[in-house]
Amino acid sequence: MTENKYKFAIQTSNNGILNIPLTEGNALFVLGANGVGKSTLMHKLFEQNFDHTKRILAHRQTWFTDNTMNLTARDKKSNEQDMKNRDRQVTSRWKDDYSSSRSSITIFDLINSENIRARNITKEVDNDNLAQAKKLSNIQAPLESINELLALSNIPIVISLMKDEQLFASKNGSEPYSIAELSDGERNALLICSDVLTTEPNQLIILDEPERHLHRSIISPLLSSLFQKRKDCVFVISTHDVFLPIDHSEASVLLLRSCQWNGKNIKDWDADLISEADEIPSSIKREILGSKRNILFVEGDYESLDRQVYSLIYPNISVMPQGSCTQVEKAVEGIKGTEKLHWINSYGLIDADDRTEEQIQNLLNKGIAALTCYSVEALYYNLEIVKRIAKRLAEVLGQDETELFEKATSGIISVLIPHKTRLCSRLCEKQVRNSVMTGLPKHKDIQEKGNFELKINLKDIQEKEEAHFDKLVADKNLDGLISRYPVRETPVLTKIATGLGMTRDKYESAVRKLIIDDKETKEYFKTLLKPLTTLIEK
Template identity: 40%
Template sequence: MTYLLSLPNAGEPNNIQLNAGESIFLLGANGAGKSSLMHHFYLQHHGNAERITAHRQMWFQNAAVGISPAERVNIDTSLRQSDININSRYRDDYAPYRSNIGVSDLMAEENRRARAITELLTRGDLDAISKETAKSSPVARINNLFSVANLPISVAIDGRDNLVARRATTGAEYSIQQLSDGERNALIIAAMVLSAKPGRLILIDEPERHLHRSIIAPFLSMLLAERNDCAFVVSTHDLHLPLDTSATKTLLVRGCSYSGEHPVRWEADLFLPGEALDRQIQEDILGARKKILFIEGDEVGSMDLALYSVLFPGFSVVAKRRCKDVIQATKGITQSEELHWINAHGLIDGDSRSADEIQSLNQDKVHTLPLYSVESVYYHSTIIFAIAEKMSQILPGDAQLMGRKAISAALDVLKQSAAGLAERSAERALRNEWERNAPTMNDVRAGVPFERRLNVEQVVEQHKLLLNEFVQNRDWDGICGRFNIKKSGIKKTIANALGFTDSKHYEAAAIKILNADDGMLARTQALVGGVPA
């Protein structure tokens, strides 16, 4: 699905194309016309669009949230008729219904799924059951978002068919009416987005209301990734949200002209992913210093981002595709006088780097993971046994035995693929060695002769010997910390041994444990070398 957003602009652009899976952030000072522009975009596609307004009601009239199918159709018709009025930019005559409707739709889908599974069980259709349960339920998806975003709550449907909240630390159950303003805001936004029909244009105004910076960044990033079948327009006063969601367009709204109460033209600039924002907008919007941690990984919805968001709660974690990008982004900010308000750090994979290289990188505030990669953290024995402890409360068996069996299964698989694993790690080491010694631009300009020979056979043999030693000693953490297990099949083996269908669900469980257990969080932070100052 592709949406063309018409923008009456004093300059360029006049039209913005937005595809499913893409997002655009609107930034600007108070009074610049962002809400008017959001309504303008909505009017162009109101038949296929959903609005989450800045003036939304963030409380529930009753503890029981439920709407019948007939009521749902009538409410939807009324909402859409109201939303095309010009005064809906600042007034909502259906605010109580709007806060309930997303939650009600979410519960309806959860109940539909439960009924479908029950019916399939009755018929004994195991294949269909497997397909239905392979997809996370709506409530599970919301709880995963809360976990990644460091929100200490979960939700569930109780025996009276009401959606209730649970405190992560105690398990105490209470009405969703009693959630904090920020927690209710997160629930309402998540419910409305997750229950939207496929292919919709979803407009979210000020998602950051009542939510701390360390929460809204991972929450919104993962929420957009969950609905990559939809297109998003997000209006915010928080400059850092598009920075945290780096694969996004940014529209800087500078002003708006009106004819009476009707907006007729905007002054705006479009920035594509990776382009810099100007200083004037920074000064209009920002009011405090900022801590950013650049990491290696996919830019949207990655488990790298989820893990580091939990491990470094005081930072906005921004994923960069390559190690080189992390180094350049960190140095670019730390060496810029204009960006003095940002306290930037980088964190890159260990990749068997030399002590001299690590020291040089540290001087530029680029820290090196004391393990090979992020997988080394997720699949370290500390995490494996913590997950085994949790799974032993669900599945029959001793937690320590489950953890040992998972590691033993991984070592057995490794014996069949040890040569390939050693060769991949050797290739990475050779590549790093070459790049460390490659000519600089100054060398090129000066015509400095360059010649470099690498003993490939020797490096490969060294890696094979080291890996063989770890395997013989059954030193799982040694293997995990020094070799790249990402493409070895070992991740799935460990996940299966602990009762998970795949590594993604295993890693989500790890995030949940780190959110709930401060002691485990501290031990895992120590694994990655502590938190940058």
């Protein structure tokens, strides 16, 4: 898609006409207090992009009349067109004549998308095109996506489509009950998820005040996950909550301070476009002091596996990727050293990178735990987790779990051996860098004006690591190999997933689902992350 498909131009009192870039895969937060013209601005944005926009209103109805389709396809299409035309009128900013129809259409779209997927798979099976049927089945079902999103957002409910096309919910393994009986927050989260996931491709999604009826610990991870699910769309989110753009530092922020009226229309806004949420003025941040928040800073970015799995293991913590380990350390130290942010508890998780025990302990004293494995993939593909996934699959498919597990793991060593030299050198690279940094002269050394030399025997380091690799192979220590080396740079992870009859994405999604469903698995992951767990729970 071209960037200029989406238009957002506003008249400002301080910056002239402000043309705001909107590109698919990115999000823009419109932040401002009550009375600064946010709803009028959102209506203007809707008008500018009428043909390719889905608007989720702030004053949306969050209750259902029932839990099934109560519209015909013809009624749904007619109501949809009437609603969109009605939304063009200025009164739609505060009045909604189709509030009940909106929630009914959302449920219709959700059930319909589930049925379309099932019909497409059945059609390929009937045509004996099993490869295509399997390919379609590997695409996550809408309800499966919603349940994963809800779990990632700390909402412990599971939505199911049951007899007579009725949607039911279950909380913590309870008996199913109608979605009409969900709480306000749960219904709101379900509606937002359904609206976004069933939106046509390449659309502008305008989401007004998503925080309504939802706690901050829910809406922030919910938005993060929705952004990842719909990278083909543009998101513009209007909010009063300063923490939402702060939690999504990769997004842009349109900061509204005030507006000037000319009769019934807004003449212009006092507005600034901020490329990073970190630039939001501290005076505005200080206006919102909620209860103490727990934030875990991790390496990687918002698209990485880290954020998703840690959000599930520690559901009461906001997980914020920071890129490198240095940035994680700076983020934690910055918050702990800033009294103005005293309502935040911050923790960090970084790779061990062959640090000494003394260095690791010093980090722990600062609130930063070191991951004992090379990368987060070692958690996903830990053999105990692979075994649990094999068991779950075996129960569904009626196969032998031991055979499934053996098929997934039997070729790990043979796949890794050809990559031995590179895997060892990649690990040694971290060791060498650590040696260089710790061996640099201190200011006292410099004052003595002597010579500085640093010699590293790379041959010995590499050969020592290769000997360790050989020992792990000889001992058939598969977990040791997976956790110590950057195995994501080899075919081994794909080998494990395909051995279970899954793609890597499907397998990793299954691991997250296992954490959601099984408390013992969540606790097992906490033991794998014991230093961090101890920090958080002390």
